[in-house]
Amino acid sequence: MTERIVVVAGALVRDGRLLAARRSAPPDLAGRWELPGGKVEPGETPERALVRELREELGADTQALERVPGEWPLKPGYVLVVWAARLLSGSAEPAPLEDHDELRWLTPEEIWDVDWLDQDVPAVKSALPWLGPGA
Numbered sequence: 001m002t003e004r005i006v007v008v009a010g011a012l013v014r015d016g017r018l019l020a021a022r023r024s025a026p027p028d029l030a031g032r033w034e035l036p037g038g039k040v041e042p043g044e045t046p047e048r049a050l051v052r053e054l055r056e057e058l059g060a061d062t063q064a065l066e067r068v069p070g071e072w073p074l075k076p077g078y079v080l081v082v083w084a085a086r087l088l089s090g091s092a093e094p095a096p097l098e099d100h101d102e103l104r105w106l107t108p109e110e111i112w113d114v115d116w117l118d119q120d121v122p123a124v125k126s127a128l129p130w131l132g133p134g135a
């Protein structure tokens with residue numbers, strides 16, 4: 001049986017805006033936008049992996065709220081799942097510490113202004129209901 005690697009990403013929402021992160025590496029993904037996150041490690045739940053990754057990458061303290069339905073294939077052997085998440089009160093402001101060089105909090109009107117990774121487009125569409133009515 002082939003193991004598959006789960007990449008968990010956060011639809012981090014604040015005041016009706018979605019956090020988008022621009023990748024700085026590897027070269028084939030650099031400059032494209034994604035939902036921040038990373039690989040789930042063996043024995044780890046996706047929720048814990050997400051909180052860990054967002055602390056490492058953004059310096060932020062977050063809570064995973066609920067799974068966004070669906071899963072999306074990435075490169076062979078990798079699958080993307082998404083959780084809606086929020087910043088905890090008292091968290092530092094998210095910053096592009098690792099893997100990213102720019103962050104944007106996008107309003108529903110701005111969602112498609114950034115160049116999302118192709119494989120993130122359906123995931124972002126599925127996360128839109130978490131931005132609130134009208135998104």
Ligand SMILES: Nc1nc2c([nH]c(=O)n2[C@H]2C[C@H](O)[C@@H](COP(=O)(O)OP(=O)(O)OP(=O)(O)O)O2)c(=O)[nH]1
Pocket residue numbers: 007008009029034035036037038039040053074075078080099117119120
């Ligand atoms: N985090 C994240 N990764 C994504 C998305 N879409 C997508 O194709 N990927 C790819 C990029 C990477 O090949 C892989 C996740 O790797 P990563 O570099 O973010 O994860 P990680 O922090 O656990 O990796 P590592 O540096 O520890 O090896 O999934 C997405 O929306 N979020």
